Amino acid sequence: MSSISELYDVSWEEMRDKLRKWREENYRNSEQIVDVGEELINEHASKLGDDIWIIYEQVMIAALDCSRDDLAWSCLQELKRQFPDSHRVKRLAGMRLEALERYEDANKLYDSILQDDPTNTAARKRKISILRAQGKSSEAIRELNEYLEQFVGDQEAWHELSELYINEHDYAKAAFCLEELMMTNPHNHLYCEQYAEVKYTQGGLENLELARKYFAQALKLNNRNMRALFGLYMGLFATSHQPYTPQNPEAQGFAARNRDEVDCVQLKFQHIHGEGLSC
Amino acid sequence: MAHLLLDSSIRLWVVLPIVFITFFVGILRHYVTQLIHNDKKVDLQQVSDSQVLLRSRILRENGKYLPKQSFAMRKHYFNNPDTGFFKKVKRKVIPKNPMTDPSTLTDMMKGNLTNVLPMILIGGWINWAFSGFVTTKVPFPLTLRFKPMLQRGIELISLDASWVSSASWYFLNVFGLRSMYTLILGQDNAADQSRIMQDQMTGAAMAMPPDPNKAFKSEWEALEIVEHKWALENVEEELMCQDLNFRGLFI
Numbered sequence: 001m002s003s004i005s006e007l008y009d010v011s012w013e014e015m016r017d018k019l020r021k022w023r024e025e026n027y028r029n030s031e032q033i034v035d036v037g038e039e040l041i042n043e044h045a046s047k048l049g050d051d052i053w054i055i056y057e058q059v060m061i062a063a064l065d066c067s068r069d070d071l072a073w074s075c076l077q078e079l080k081r082q083f084p085d086s087h088r089v090k091r092l093a094g095m096r097l098e099a100l101e102r103y104e105d106a107n108k109l110y111d112s113i114l115q116d117d118p119t120n121t122a123a124r125k126r127k128i129s130i131l132r133a134q135g136k137s138s139e140a141i142r143e144l145n146e147y148l149e150q151f152v153g154d155q156e157a158w159h160e161l162s163e164l165y166i167n168e169h170d171y172a173k174a175a176f177c178l179e180e181l182m183m184t185n186p187h188n189h190l191y192c193e194q195y196a197e198v199k200y201t202q203g204g205l206e207n208l209e210l211a212r213k214y215f216a217q218a219l220k221l222n223n224r225n226m227r228a229l230f231g232l233y234m235g236l237f238a239t240s241h242q243p244y245t246p247q248n249p250e251a252q253g254f255a256a257r258n259r260d261e262v263d264c265v266q267l268k269f270q271h272i273h274g275e276g277l278s279c
Numbered sequence: 280m281a282h283l284l285l286d287s288s289i290r291l292w293v294v295l296p297i298v299f300i301t302f303f304v305g306i307l308r309h310y311v312t313q314l315i316h317n318d319k320k321v322d323l324q325q326v327s328d329s330q331v332l333l334r335s336r337i338l339r340e341n342g343k344y345l346p347k348q349s350f351a352m353r354k355h356y357f358n359n360p361d362t363g364f365f366k367k368v369k370r371k372v373i374p375k376n377p378m379t380d381p382s383t384l385t386d387m388m389k390g391n392l393t394n395v396l397p398m399i400l401i402g403g404w405i406n407w408a409f410s411g412f413v414t415t416k417v418p419f420p421l422t423l424r425f426k427p428m429l430q431r432g433i434e435l436i437s438l439d440a441s442w443v444s445s446a447s448w449y450f451l452n453v454f455g456l457r458s459m460y461t462l463i464l465g466q467d468n469a470a471d472q473s474r475i476m477q478d479q480m481t482g483a484a485m486a487m488p489p490d491p492n493k494a495f496k497s498e499w500e501a502l503e504i505v506e507h508k509w510a511l512e513n514v515e516e517e518l519m520c521q522d523l524n525f526r527g528l529f530i
Contacts, residue, residue: 151330153330
């Protein structure tokens with residue numbers, strides 16, 4: 001089996017830089033990380049200097065993803081030897097226990113970290129993910145709510161909570177979480193689009209109109225977002241068919257305008273469709 | 280204006296050594312500070328409070344991207360007269376007396392030791408060692424009021440205030456080498472004296488103001504006056520008006 005550097009003709013510096021890029025941009029290509037990282041660790045450990053510790057951490061998490069317990073164990077040993085009292089290393093040990101499905105031991109480990117340092121967010125989040133892995137979603141939701149009461153600014157947690165609520169079909173609360181995310185990242189078209197989808201799923205005239213607006217906003221932020229375009233189309237279609245009711249005298253005006261917009265969007269769709277067909 | 284020609288050995292033996300001394304003492308101070316620095320223990324309550332304040336601030340700034348109802352809900356949560364967060368939550372604040380609280384006392388002492396003391400010592404030594412002659416000339420004219428300050432050890436009444444002694448060259452260096460430190464030691468280095476002095480002047484420079492109640496009150500006021508103007512009012516019309524540039528997107 002030839003090594004990565006032979007297969008792709010890259011030097012060890014390029015491999016290290018690639019790992020750094022994956023680390024900074026939060027890629028989850030675990031198999032690639034394991035291949036590249038393992039070779040770096042085995043062949044070029046001395047040349048890496050102090051970078052090696054963070055590479056150990058990155059490779060260990062990727063190894064847990066690929067069920068490579070041998071590699072994970074060896075990385076953990078090296079890290080433990082270098083940083084004996086570190087909370088970060090303890091968290092990695094806990095993650096390994098989680099991967100082996102020894103949830104009780106992992107929980108005990110995280111509790112010990114929290115006793116030492118109550119502000120440690122990583123340990124808390126791991127405990128919640130244990131609950132999620134065990135399928136106890138209502139408890140996971142409760143714990144996550146408590147966590148968010150204390151750490152209101154944690155965006156990863158808000159996103160996780162919105163996913164949990166969507167799985168439970170509690171769309172109102174999922175919309176709330178997504179609103180938090182939209183508030184902190186107003187220029188992220190993906191949050192707008194997800195929020196619009198949740199609103200669309202909730203249904204009802206007001207929600208459909210909100211959904212349309214947010215799909216339009218997502219398109220404005222990024223005009224390549226196909227899901228948003230499709231969502232906008234469906235939203236326009238749905239609202240244009242709403243009947244005129246006495247409570248909502250504007251609905252007819254809306255309906256007329258909507259039909260124009262539906263035609264507009266349809267034209268654009270056909271345009272893409274046509275271009276797509278021509279390829 | 281009097282044109283003085285200074286001996287070039289002044290340049291060699293005074294100006295440059297002072298630059299080097301200041302520079303290396305600064306670097307030394309940076310490493311010593313790192314060695315005797317101990318991590319500040321953060322309180323969970325403080326972290327939580329600072330995040331809540333951040334959230335409220337973001338609500339004020341970016342609330343216009345949320346639907347009216349959601350914005351009203353959040354504003355209500357914070358500002359409701361009976362149950363609002365900023366109205367209801369009062370943190371018990373123990374005023375930390377800087378004299379008696381041991382941790383702040385040691386911090387202050389360490390700060391003084393690493394920053395003020397070397398400056399005084401070295402300033403005094405330079406004043407003693409390099410006294411009695413003119414070191415350099417500042418490029419802009421100064422008034423006579425500056426003479427006693429900048430011309431220590433030079434007793435000439437008719438000399439322009441622009442000609443300064445070595446002590447003032449030393450102080451010039453202390454502030455001027457700040458950007459050099461940033462270049463070499465990276466941002467946020469402990470050799471940056473002027474920043475530390477700034478911190479001392481603005482009072483307690485801690486992660487959270489010691490009085491969260493005051494912060495809450497000011498945040499409450501700010502949130503009260505903010506109005507919700509929905510940014511997405513006309514987004515659909517705007518979208519329809521502009522060309523979405525699909526050409527060439529799908530090959």
